[in-house]
Amino acid sequence: xxxxxxxxxxxxxxxxxxxxxxxxxxxxxxxxxxxxxxxxxxxxxxxxxxxxxxxxxxxxxxxxxxxxxxxxxxxxxxxxxxxxxxxxxxxxxxxxxxxxxxxxxxxxxxxxxxxxxxxxxxxxxxxxxxxxxxxxxxxxxxxxxxxxxxxxxxxxxxxxxxxxxxxxxxxxxxxxxxxxxxxxxxxxxxxxxxxxxxxxxxxxxxxxxx
Amino acid sequence: xxxxxxxxxxxxxxxxxxxxxxxxxxxxxxxxxxxxxxxxxxxxxxxxxxxxxxxxxxxxxxxxxxxxxxxxxxxxxxxxxxxxxxxxxxxxxxxxxxxxxxxxxxxxxxxxxxxxxxxxxxxxxxxxxxxxxxxxxxxxxxxxxxxxxxxxxxxxxxxxxxxxxxxxxxxxxxxxxxxxxxxxxxxxxxxxxxxxxxxxxxxxxxxxxx
DNA sequence: TGATTATGACTGACTGGTCAGTCATAATCG
DNA sequence: CGATTATGACTGACCAGTCAGTCATAATCA
Numbered sequence: 001x002x003x004x005x006x007x008x009x010x011x012x013x014x015x016x017x018x019x020x021x022x023x024x025x026x027x028x029x030x031x032x033x034x035x036x037x038x039x040x041x042x043x044x045x046x047x048x049x050x051x052x053x054x055x056x057x058x059x060x061x062x063x064x065x066x067x068x069x070x071x072x073x074x075x076x077x078x079x080x081x082x083x084x085x086x087x088x089x090x091x092x093x094x095x096x097x098x099x100x101x102x103x104x105x106x107x108x109x110x111x112x113x114x115x116x117x118x119x120x121x122x123x124x125x126x127x128x129x130x131x132x133x134x135x136x137x138x139x140x141x142x143x144x145x146x147x148x149x150x151x152x153x154x155x156x157x158x159x160x161x162x163x164x165x166x167x168x169x170x171x172x173x174x175x176x177x178x179x180x181x182x183x184x185x186x187x188x189x190x191x192x193x194x195x196x197x198x199x200x201x202x203x204x205x206x207x208x209x210x
Numbered sequence: 211x212x213x214x215x216x217x218x219x220x221x222x223x224x225x226x227x228x229x230x231x232x233x234x235x236x237x238x239x240x241x242x243x244x245x246x247x248x249x250x251x252x253x254x255x256x257x258x259x260x261x262x263x264x265x266x267x268x269x270x271x272x273x274x275x276x277x278x279x280x281x282x283x284x285x286x287x288x289x290x291x292x293x294x295x296x297x298x299x300x301x302x303x304x305x306x307x308x309x310x311x312x313x314x315x316x317x318x319x320x321x322x323x324x325x326x327x328x329x330x331x332x333x334x335x336x337x338x339x340x341x342x343x344x345x346x347x348x349x350x351x352x353x354x355x356x357x358x359x360x361x362x363x364x365x366x367x368x369x370x371x372x373x374x375x376x377x378x379x380x381x382x383x384x385x386x387x388x389x390x391x392x393x394x395x396x397x398x399x400x401x402x403x404x405x406x407x408x409x410x411x412x413x414x415x416x417x418x419x420x
Numbered sequence: 421t422g423a424t425t426a427t428g429a430c431t432g433a434c435t436g437g438t439c440a441g442t443c444a445t446a447a448t449c450g
Numbered sequence: 451c452g453a454t455t456a457t458g459a460c461t462g463a464c465c466a467g468t469c470a471g472t473c474a475t476a477a478t479c480a
Contacts, residue, residue, distance in 0.1 A: 038247065041439080051456065057456075077393045154243060168383070168386055169386075175436085184344050195379070202416040210420050261430065264430055
């Protein structure tokens with residue numbers, strides 16, 4: 001409509017923070033569609049409604065932009081988990097049930113799953129990102145899950161500590177769901193809810209005292 | 211009966227089959243180290259001890275080379291699994307135990323795991339490869355596992371069919387081990403044997419009739 | 421047999437295209 | 451105004467894929 005040649009920023013236009021946010025959002029879309037190597041900084045800029053050079057006013061390099069993107073989205077859902085698992089009132093089984101819910105809603109069902117997928121596919125070539133995610137997400141989540149299971153075992157609610165030794169097992173089906181979606185979603189859909197319910201059923205039966 | 215063809219070759223030359231093999235091996239090393247996008251065909255050639263142009267005498271493009279690499283390594287271990295699961299004599303629990311062994315030896319502990327990792331990271335941008343793997347590996351393995359569990363349930367050896375509905379759950383810890391190695395191996399090692407034993411323990415406890 | 425020609429596997433310099441990152445310039449703000 | 455922010459043409463590096471030429475060997479000839 002109006003813009004014919006030069007829609008320049010006007011008074012009260014967006015702040016640097018908003019600009020950064022816009023770039024990150026655009027970067028998310030472009031990196032997800034193309035992967036790191038095939039994504040063009042120019043496309044990110046275009047999608048954010050700015051010129052390529054402007055991206056470099058906010059990020060030192062394409063790589064820095066990518067790392068900022070991953071980092072900015074990795075953390076939030078972990079807090080929900082922290083809060084949940086601190087709760088000592090309910091049964092341990094319920095706690096696990098709700099932990100699955102958090103994973104499902106906070107990761108698998110949210111846009112965040114795409115970023116996690118990106119971490120998965122690009123991580124091997126970005127050790128810094130892998131390390132960041134390990135230090136800030138994995139190495140926090142594992143002990144939390146471990147503590148919940150250990151407590152359940154102590155209280156006599158759970159009959160085996162296999163899951164306390166390897167909380168990874170609790171998470172692996174979600175990883176599978178993620179990978180399945182990335183690779184096979186348009187060949188054969190996976191019933192993620194069914195999968196998670198079956199997972200929970202198996203876990204809880206396995207730990208049930210008899 | 212024998213070769214009607216008389217290949218004309220230079221001094222240090224080898225047969226076409228061996229050449230292709232050498233290229234695939236070199237490609238494996240280079241693609242693993244760099245990923246598809248960052249791998250240079252020239253490096254593959256150099257590693258195979260030939261010139262770049264020669265690669266194109268055997269493969270139409272870098273992409274074709276990559277697809278040939280993945281395809282050539284995906285199939286073998288599946289046959290071991292087929293043979294194993296056809297065996298109706300032992301207990302179903304034992305069958306699952308041995309299936310894990312096959313996965314562990316045939317994939318996780320072999321060089322093949324690297325190729326699987328490559329499939330994982332590059333698959334999203336190579337739908338053809340993802341489809342190939344789905345059609346030739348996944349869609350064969352899942353029904354096999356399903357059949358074993360279903361039989362166990364019918365025979366009264368297993369108390370729940372959750373695993374028959376989602377054989378994916380049986381495989382997901384191996385996927386996790388693979389991903390962990392790709393991302394975090396030099397930050398924190400994962401005890402894969404311990405993980406698989408814990409997995410088996412949980413699965414079997416869960417299905418144990420009581 | 422040794423000399424000559426035919427073959428095709430192999431080479432690597434070259435081309436054409438892509439794209440990250442730069443910077444002189446321009447627009448806008450305060 | 452000068453300061454701040456944005457632009458996009460440009461550069462330099464990189465690399466997939468090509469192809470005209472090389473040369474070891476096989477086939478044929480004398």
